[in-house]
Amino acid sequence: MKIIRTNKNATVVGAGPAGLTASIILKKAGYDVDLYEQNDNVGLRFNGDFQGLENWSDEEDTLDIFKNIGLEINFLCQPYSGDDGIFFGPNRKSVKVKTSRPLFYLIERGSNENSLDRGLLKQAEAVGVNIHWGEKLDIVKDSPTIIGSGPKAADAIAKGMVFKTTHKDFFIGFLDNKIAPKAYAYLLVNNGKATFATCMFDDFKNEKLYYRRALARLDSVVNIDKIEPKEFGGFVNFFSEPKYSKDNGVLYVGENAGFQDALWGFGIKYAMLSGYYAAQSIIAEEDYKELCKKNLVPKLQTSLANRLLFANFTNFGYSFILSRLGKLPDVIVPLRKHYNPSTAKRIFYKIAKRTYKSRLIDKQCMHIDCDCVWCRHGKSEHREVAANC
């Protein structure tokens, strides 16, 4: 899959974290980059909601990884360690964990001034990436092309709200299949703004029920005022094997390629690093698939193995894990071990790969014009995407 280049033009589709990262790296290496974004702004998939940049899967700090690949941290990026929050298991017992460094960095998604999406856009504009707003690219151009057009189907969903609050900076993580089937719910508070959401890897049809229950659970454990609440929903897509390239040499990055954490949906780091490796493969004429296999795929496969395991834990299992985590002097190292390959995880991956099927075309819902987070019926642009998968 080695791609020989004769000119220094490149085309990128999708101004998400994956496409923007690829564009910045290519432009800095001297390529003329045309970046096509179907919307008129970045981050329209998101809602000004807070997300977490996980900081446990690598020995190196996530921000150092980004700086080392040539990115600036010019967006809201607030470290949260074990001391800054709390976890609740199904038995409603609170658990605090200890961390030797930030557990995650709180970031904002969407088109607001301080969002990750806008920060990356500013970096792309500063180096001179040529951005084509409101344009979908349907044909493959005669230049190296990277496609980072985001998810195609809902393998997991989130339903939540953003609101203003007077509560201090804080986070809560909830594990309980009654409020977040085979997943988790979270509260993130920063500087007078908050995001609360429940995630589901199962039983999407009952998303509203789980959301109501999750909100009730939140209110039962913390007294938090919710000013100007706005509801939102979203979905993530992961594959058992990433899609790297097609015969025409087009490279796929980010969630569109299946670079997504199958365990908990922490896909931002995968998206940005796959964008970096795709750009690097063009610049240094290296094999993109090999770069991914060396640097991203072992963790990706482990995440699918972890999904298989986690999906089979019952509420009893969640309570057990949380109480164990609460007793550790530092959860970062065990979490890293859990997120990286081992012989057992390789075996579980083989089983998970056989049992797991991505829901590329979701057939579950039959409501026309419904407002289900995951439903594709009645949404013409979604039908179009699904038909082209």
Ligand SMILES: Cc1cc2nc3c(=O)[nH]c(=O)nc-3n(C[C@H](O)[C@H](O)[C@H](O)COP(=O)(O)OP(=O)(O)OC[C@H]3O[C@@H](n4cnc5c(N)ncnc54)[C@H](O)[C@@H]3O)c2cc1C
């Ligand atoms: C509610 C929610 C919470 C999340 N929380 C976290 C979290 O806490 N931590 C974490 O790490 N991850 C989280 N994720 C996942 C993370 O947001 C994604 O993994 C990440 O955004 C993927 O980046 P991407 O660049 O691949 O795709 P996207 O961010 O989806 O960007 C794709 C871009 O391509 C554009 N596009 C699509 N089709 C075309 C086309 N044909 N032509 C031109 N442009 C096109 C889209 O408009 C979009 O701007 C969350 C996701 C959701 C939905």
